[in-house]
Amino acid sequence: MTEAEETTPKDDARHAEKMAKKKAARDKIMATKTDExxxxxxxxxxxxxKSTAAFGMIFRHIAHGMPSxxxxxxxxxxxxxxxxLILARFSELCEFHTMGEGFTWETQDRARDIAAAQAAWAKAKELIASGEKSMVLLDExxxxIRYDYIDINEVVEFLKSEKPHMTHVVLTGRNAREELIEIADLVxxxxxxxxPFRSGIKAQKGVEF
Structure with a gap:
């Protein structure tokens, strides 16, 4: 143990008192957080x-046996x-719908992209409105929305008026619109x-996908 790491009984007592005050303050705050x-x-x-963190939430849901x-x-x-992994091991707990056909520069067909996005949005609304899933992830x-394949006003209005009270909805993708951020609980x-892409390193299995 270095000299800087050495403590005295007085130091330990002071630390314990400080932590006790922090705990009391924290407990007081937590006691007011009762809503769900x-x-x-x-x-x-x-x-x-973005998607990685969202899938972490889905896997947490799966771990608790909650439908998503x-x-x-x-x-x-x-x-x-x-x-x-979800399709092989957890399909009874998590429905998985891959509705897109790739990024817009890959399909190079706006009408086709719009049709795919609209179909995905229709499926999303169905899953959310049913109330059967306690979490629905809308990946990308x-x-x-950014490319106007889906109307932001429709998305916002649906989430405000049609989403069941206890259903969590997670929305990912860069350039989230201000209208969506405004109604979100967590951003x-x-x-x-x-x-690494900027250094010439390609997307790698187990990291990016």
Whole structure:
């Protein structure tokens, strides 16, 4: 133990008193948090991790035996670890719908992209409105909204008026619209600080997909 790490009984007593005060203050705050509701959660920003974090919430739901669903708006038929695991092991707890056909620069067909996004939105509304799923993930819906494949006003109005009270809805994708952020309960913006792609490193299995 270094000199800086050495403590005296007085130090220990002071630390215990300080932590006891913090705990009392924390307990007082927590005692006021009694409400429960289904949250509207938005993961956006230019940084990596938006869908990754959302799938973490889905797997947490699965771990608690709670029914959930995923609707992917943009990602096409490419195999991903999350989808493969859910379909192979947890399909009874999580419905998985890959409705997109890839990014718009891959399909190069706006009408086709709009039709796919509208079909995904119809499935999303069905899953949310049923009240049977306690969490529904709308993966990359913000991209579909950004390109006007889906009307932001319709999305906002549906979430405000049709979402069951205890259903959580998670929406991912960069460039989330202000209208969506305004009605959300939880918004996280992933900030890009550094990314291996800029150094010529391609997307790798187990990291990006």
């Amino acid at each position: 509701k289904g949250l509207i959660v938005v993961h956006t920003g230019k940084g990596k991790g 669903a995923v609707v992917q708006f943009i990602k096409g038929g490419m195999s991903t670890g999350e989808r493969d 819906i913000n991209i579909a 996280t913006e992933m900030e890009l600080v550094k990314h």
